Amino acid sequence: MPVQALSYCDEDFMLQLQGPHLDKAEEVTNPVYLNMAAAQLKLGDHAAAAHNATQVLVRDPKHIKALFRRGKARAGMGRTVEALEDLGAAAALDPDDREIQRELLALKRLQREEQKATSALFKGSLGPAPKPKPGGGISDMY
16 A cells, blocks of 8 residues: 555656645655665665665655665665765764664774775785886887
């Protein structure tokens, strides 16, 4: 039933609404999008969860729950930098939320591990830097 509400509140319809009518439509659609995002996170469908959380953020860029869910979804897709942006924004809006802080800390840890792995992977892959020849420069070539 709630998902059917979204079929009536498509983007074209929402663009036509103003004032209290828009507020009422958002009261219906935002919880549906957020609930779908939560269910999709549990099912591991991170792309769909990110999409649905974004639908809320288009209308309300400071919606804490939408930022949190999109951050978790992006983290699940391996988009660590974007996930950190979302979770950081959510933490800035609600610094006392322990769940946000816990996810943010775990993601920062993961980012450090990714950076270490990347630097270890590429360390020395190009070989040592060439040593300049004495008196040899570009001007000597012509």
